[in-house]
Amino acid sequence: MTTVIMRTTARVVVPIILIVSISLFLQGHNLPGGGFIGGVLATTAFALVYISYGLDFPRVLGHEIEPAERVFEDPIVVAYRRTFLLGLVIAIGGGLVPILFDLPFLSQTYVILHDVPIYGEIELASALVFDLGVFLVVVGGLLTVLSVVGAE
Amino acid sequence: MVFSSEPAVAFLVVCLPFLAAALVPAVHRAVGERTGYVGAAVALVCFGLLATLVGTEATVSVPWIPALDVAFELHVDGWALLFALLASGIGALVFTYSVGYMHGERGLVRYYAALLAFMGSILGVALSADLIALFLFWELTSVCSFLLIGHHTEDAASRYAARMAMIVTVGGGLFVLVGFLALFVASGSALGTETFSLVAMLEEPDAMRAALREAGLFVPALLLLAVGAASKSAQVPLHFWLPNAMEAPTPVSAFLHSATMVKVGVYLVGRLRPLLGSSEWMLLFATLGLATMTITAVLAVAASDVKELLAYSTASHLGLMIAGFGFTVPYGAEAGVFHLLNHALFKAPLFLVAGIVAHEAGTRRIDELGGLRHDLPVTALITVVAALGMAGFPPFNGFYSKELLFEAAYEVGHAAGGLAWLYPVVAVFASVFTVLYSLRFLALFFGTRPEGLGTVHRPPATLLVPPAVLAAVAAVVGIAPQFAVDGFVGWAVEPTAIEAHEMHAGLPTSLSPPVLMSVAAIGGGALAYPFYAGVRDAVRALASVRALRPNWWYDVALAGLDSGSARLIPAVQNGLLRTYVTWVLGATCALALAGYAAAGVSIPAYDGVGVSLPIVLILVVAVLVAVAVAVAPSHIAGVLTVSILGVMIAVFYVLTSAPDLALTQLVVETLALLVFLLVLEEIPEFYGDIETGPALRDAGLSLVVGATVFLTVLFTTRSPPGGGESIARYFTEHAVPGGGGTNVVNVILVDFRGFDTLGEITVIAIAAVAVLALMTMRDGGETT
Numbered sequence: 047m048t049t050v051i052m053r054t055t056a057r058v059v060v061p062i063i064l065i066v067s068i069s070l071f072l073q074g075h076n077l078p079g080g081g082f083i084g085g086v087l088a089t090t091a092f093a094l095v096y097i098s099y100g101l102d103f104p105r106v107l108g109h110e111i112e113p114a115e116r117v118f119e120d121p122i123v124v125a126y127r128r129t130f131l132l133g134l135v136i137a138i139g140g141g142l143v144p145i146l147f148d149l150p151f152l153s154q155t156y157v158i159l160h161d162v163p164i165y166g167e168i169e170l171a172s173a174l175v176f177d178l179g180v181f182l183v184v185v186g187g188l189l190t191v192l193s194v195v196g197a198e
Numbered sequence: 199m200v201f202s203s204e205p206a207v208a209f210l211v212v213c214l215p216f217l218a219a220a221l222v223p224a225v226h227r228a229v230g231e232r233t234g235y236v237g238a239a240v241a242l243v244c245f246g247l248l249a250t251l252v253g254t255e256a257t258v259s260v261p262w263i264p265a266l267d268v269a270f271e272l273h274v275d276g277w278a279l280l281f282a283l284l285a286s287g288i289g290a291l292v293f294t295y296s297v298g299y300m301h302g303e304r305g306l307v308r309y310y311a312a313l314l315a316f317m318g319s320i321l322g323v324a325l326s327a328d329l330i331a332l333f334l335f336w337e338l339t340s341v342c343s344f345l346l347i348g349h350h351t352e353d354a355a356s357r358y359a360a361r362m363a364m365i366v367t368v369g370g371g372l373f374v375l376v377g378f379l380a381l382f383v384a385s386g387s388a389l390g391t392e393t394f395s396l397v398a399m400l401e402e403p404d405a406m407r408a409a410l411r412e413a414g415l416f417v418p419a420l421l422l423l424a425v426g427a428a429s430k431s432a433q434v435p436l437h438f439w440l441p442n443a444m445e446a447p448t449p450v451s452a453f454l455h456s457a458t459m460v461k462v463g464v465y466l467v468g469r470l471r472p473l474l475g476s477s478e479w480m481l482l483f484a485t486l487g488l489a490t491m492t493i494t495a496v497l498a499v500a501a502s503d504v505k506e507l508l509a510y511s512t513a514s515h516l517g518l519m520i521a522g523f524g525f526t527v528p529y530g531a532e533a534g535v536f537h538l539l540n541h542a543l544f545k546a547p548l549f550l551v552a553g554i555v556a557h558e559a560g561t562r563r564i565d566e567l568g569g570l571r572h573d574l575p576v577t578a579l580i581t582v583v584a585a586l587g588m589a590g591f592p593p594f595n596g597f598y599s600k601e602l603l604f605e606a607a608y609e610v611g612h613a614a615g616g617l618a619w620l621y622p623v624v625a626v627f628a629s630v631f632t633v634l635y636s637l638r639f640l641a642l643f644f645g646t647r648p649e650g651l652g653t654v655h656r657p658p659a660t661l662l663v664p665p666a667v668l669a670a671v672a673a674v675v676g677i678a679p680q681f682a683v684d685g686f687v688g689w690a691v692e693p694t695a696i697e698a699h700e701m702h703a704g705l706p707t708s709l710s711p712p713v714l715m716s717v718a719a720i721g722g723g724a725l726a727y728p729f730y731a732g733v734r735d736a737v738r739a740l741a742s743v744r745a746l747r748p749n750w751w752y753d754v755a756l757a758g759l760d761s762g763s764a765r766l767i768p769a770v771q772n773g774l775l776r777t778y779v780t781w782v783l784g785a786t787c788a789l790a791l792a793g794y795a796a797a798g799v800s801i802p803a804y805d806g807v808g809v810s811l812p813i814v815l816i817l818v819v820a821v822l823v824a825v826a827v828a829v830a831p832s833h834i835a836g837v838l839t840v841s842i843l844g845v846m847i848a849v850f851y852v853l854t855s856a857p858d859l860a861l862t863q864l865v866v867e868t869l870a871l872l873v874f875l876l877v878l879e880e881i882p883e884f885y886g887d888i889e890t891g892p893a894l895r896d897a898g899l900s901l902v903v904g905a906t907v908f909l910t911v912l913f914t915t916r917s918p919p920g921g922g923e924s925i926a927r928y929f930t931e932h933a934v935p936g937g938g939g940t941n942v943v944n945v946i947l948v949d950f951r952g953f954d955t956l957g958e959i960t961v962i963a964i965a966a967v968a969v970l971a972l973m974t975m976r977d978g979g980e981t982t
Contacts, residue, residue: 075939156938173948187962
């Protein structure tokens with residue numbers, strides 16, 4: 047499936063998908079979106095790259111990374127694996143913070159900032175940290191499965 | 199009483215052995231074989247702590263699963279303390295004995311850890327007042343005994359015996375669990391609230407009985423609990439595991455099979471006696487107990503191995519206790535409780551003596567042993583005290599409790615008349631055999647010394663002191679029974695008694711019918727002893743009939759299960775993924791539908807389709823596409839039609855104002871399409887012809903699964919808790935003030951039910967790790 051059309055389309059579309067996925071993730075608390083959807087969308091973007099270029103895409107794109115003998119040791123797969131571990135750590139770690147303030151595990155709160163330039167009023171929810179964890183776990187987990195299964 | 203302390207130390211008593219068990223590996227590294235002394239010290243500490251509780255009667259509890267009203271509740275009273283003191287006291291002696299007996303053996307860490315955990319579970323059973331906790335400790339004793347009986351893991355007979363004990367006693371435990379649940383259900387109407395607290399139930403026995411009878415659960419509960427108690431206490435016809443369990447090291451036999459575990463069933467029967475005592479109770483347990491007492495006493499005579507003789511004799515005495523508790527007259531409880539104490543005091547030293555004989559003479563075969571009193575004088579003295587107690591000779595301890603059983607049996611026979619006269623007759627008949635095998639055991643030390651017996655060494659002190667201590671206590675009880683009764687036993691009888699009764703024990707002063715029964719039993723045994731060989735051969739001939747041996751039935755049942763599953767597995771798990779899916783889906787549907795049928799739920803009334811035309815259109819398209827998926831001519835067409843189905847569902851979400859779900863559905867659909875395309879490259883173009891048989895089967899299965907899901911949705915969404923829309927309203931009202939977000943779905947995901955989401959992402963992470971692991975392992979398998 048590594049046709050020229052596919053590759054060209056991917057080069058154009060992937061950044062757009064990633065931007066959309068990040069915006070979905072950020073607006074999730076008030077509009078449709080959130081960590082899970084954003085994560086799945088970002089996975090789609092990476093999957094598109096992966097299908098067009100294979101696991102060699104960093105090298106195609108001009109990065110110098112040594113290819114590994116086995117797919118599990120490929121730097122890209124290792125990075126995916128670290129991503130979902132990082133996500134779990136962020137989600138659980140963020141959940142542990144409230145315990146310091148004598149609140150139950152995973153308690154969330156929010157503040158609303160007024161008079162911010164351009165945006166005017168911004169709401170900062172602590173849930174965003176947890177959502178970030180969800181995002182990273184989804185991206186890392188799905189891509190790990192996809193790349194390992196796909197390499198077969 | 200003199201001492202009294204906080205009943206909360208009971209918690210310490212239950213936890214201490216488990217803690218010590220966890221530390222055994224470290225202790226063993228530090229002190230080696232002397233770990234046994236550490237175990238003995240732990241047991242002694244427990245014994246001491248329990249001794250300070252003598253005289254108190256109290257309940258302490260800490261919440262455990264408050265949502266289900268389950269508490270870790272301990273109750274201290276005479277009956278519990280008697281049992282707990284026996285377990286820890288004999289435990290201390292067994293640990294000491296083990297140091298000598300297990301000298302040089304392998305696997306000592308496992309041995310001592312299991313023995314400590316076992317003691318802890320027995321203490322847990324004795325003290326637990328909450329049915330769930332009691333059940334857990336009950337099964338834990340089975341698991342620990344499995345480890346102990348199977349101590350010689352390289353020995354096939356040992357493994358066989360351990361597995362048998364496990365299957366019988368754990369299986370029996372499941373009956374107990376169901377019986378407990380029946381009590382739980384009955385407590386709802388009897389006490390006002392459903393509770394697992396046994397103490398609360400025992401406070402209102404009449405109300406509990408009435409509630410059980412009203413619900414039609416009285417006899418079922420009685421039978422269930424009886425099966426459980428019978429399996430644990432080796433009652434006929436489940437007695438066969440006990441002689442097999444003699445594969446265990448001898449100290450284990452002494453501890454598990456004379457003093458503690460096998461008595462757990464008896465303990466439970468005694469505990470429940472005031473709660474369930476009735477005419478059915480008497481018929482069931484008196485008959486069961488006397489049948490066991492007789493049959494196993496007869497089998498003991500046929501034994502050729504010292505430990506086998508003791509094992510059958512143990513089952514026989516357990517029958518005596520069960521029968522005692524079965525008789526609903528006051529003497530019954532006294533016989534049960536007093537004999538529990540006496541049996542432990544004479545049977546534990548007998549086992550330890552058997553261990554000494556086996557250790558020093560090198561054989562356990564009865565025919566090869568005799569005249570050992572010259573080689574082992576102290577052991578012989580211990581044996582005289584213990585064996586005559588077992589036989590029930592006055593003035594040894596077993597005499598008094600057996601006398602109480604005779605009185606109970608006679609009283610019941612006298613009061614009921616007719617067939618009830620069989621009770622005293624059978625009791626005497628069984629006692630004749632008891633005397634017979636007790637004398638045979640004693641004869642190991644008297645009579646002539648067989649030629650083939652080599653030199654017999656004197657046992658070391660660690661082997662001799664524990665049985666000597668027990669025999670000394672037994673002798674004291676024998677000489678001054680009333681002292682023991684006043685000091686402790688009378689108090690221990692109270693919780694098991696149905697009506698208050700002043701307990702007496704002592705040598706008879708007048709010739710009453712029960713005394714005549716004792717005379718008949720002892721005289722009969724003594725007269726029959728010269729013909730021992732003839733009796734033994736007759737019993738052996740009878741016992742060799744296959745169909746009369748429960749052990750044979752057990753083997754046949756197990757072999758049948760084995761071959762049955764060997765035939766079944768190739769059909770269920772034949773290596774084809776679609777077969778697995780068929781069975782899993784079919785079984786799930788069958789269980790769900792059976793559950794609905796059992797719960798008697800009814801389909802809600804049909805009140806018209808409450809959806810708009812666009813939704814109906816979308817759904818119709820979705821159904822058509824679903825059919826198209828099934829008949830698609832190629833992989834690509836199939837994947838694309840599945841995507842259409844997904845998009846239709848997304849549109850459905852949009853129409854029912856769930857943009858979040860629609861978005862997720864679309865994105866996931868896209869990803870799934872990508873993955874499919876990725877995989878499709880590798881799949882051959884060949885699509886295959888459809889065979890009619892499998893196609894029909896698949897169609898039927900799809901219909902069943904669809905119907906089950908449809909019904910499930912109907913049943914589960916009909917009446918949400920709180921009525922109607924309250925859950926949805928709660929979330930919409932609290933989303934902004936509580937979570938600060940206007941997207942309700944997201945606020946639920948991260949704010950209100952964040953823990954669920956954490957679980958979900960953990961599942962994703964685990965799935966990724968699992969895929970990695972599977973692929974790595976498969977790769978390793980191919981290359982090596």
